[in-house]
Amino acid sequence: MIESRLHLALVHYPVLDKNGDTIAAAVTNLDLHDIARAARTYGVRGYHIVTPVEDQHELVHRLRRHWVEGHGAAYNPKRRQALELVALHSALDDAVQAIGRAEGQRPRVVVTSARFTDRDGCLSFAELRRQLAKGRVVLLVLGTGWGLAPACIAAADDRLEPIGVPTHYNHLSVRSAAAIMLDRLLAA
């Protein structure tokens, strides 16, 4: 069993849209729930939602309150345990700072993309798994929409190799990608 110090960030800005323009994507109920449940299942220490949009902060707060303190907590306590992991930040760097304070050590920021190639000098899943097993504090960053914007990728410490699938079709939802990554990095 790996007791990791892995954190997960789901970035809604800056990400790309279908046309390659940088946008702020909307936070969805389902990204919160599905990824929080997978994060809790694999022992992730924090699930960090990143968006600068104020309205979206209100939405996330309301959802979290419902499941952590409100009627949802009594109806489904398992959901509470998952959504307790959710933290909210206006920018990725705020998440990095908060994790640094909580863990007593700045996290390695590792970004993900289905588009990385051999030339990107990516960290393999096996190597990142070894680092986590040694207790390294890591923030794994996933983008919504059509993926993280180049500036966000350029600012990171490391890039994780793409999932690598057996077909030429590679359109996993961010929820599926998160589940698969956690399984590869932290499965018993």
Next chain:
Amino acid sequence: MIESRLHLALVHYPVLDKNGDTIAAAVTNLDLHDIARAARTYGVRGYHIVTPVEDQHELVHRLRRHWVEGHGAAYNPKRRQALELVALHSALDDAVQAIGRAEGQRPRVVVTSARFTDRDGCLSFAELRRQLAKGRVVLLVLGTGWGLAPACIAAADDRLEPIGVPTHYNHLSVRSAAAIMLDRLLAA
């Protein structure tokens, strides 16, 4: 690269509810999309939705039509390629028959549950992966709600070992579980 003859079934009846009663769970838009995308990404041959509820058949037909033939197909052709995999059946046995006709060979029916233990004589992921690599026709069955009803499990050919997670919390969504299973069985 494994070119498998794996099919996936998502069963909505008979499944259990929170209290252990057998129910017909509702088909959700998201289970269709997320699992179809993962199935297409990993080269699954068919994604079989099982429900006896007529209204739900109409819903699935409408959704599939929108993305495969309607406005959705033009807006997002990638989504079309995923949803083309969707087939609809009133009972699991109908799916087994249809796959038998399409593949020229009855599939091995392999059921899944987070609750299987060592005493259930489960097939390991590694063993099922070997069988798929040899070209065996397999139907992997996942349940919605709180999981497949006992009668459905008893009628299957094999049970797949549970995903096995590093914490005592084990509440993956069926979408996350499907993605992780496909990755373990079919990753390049």
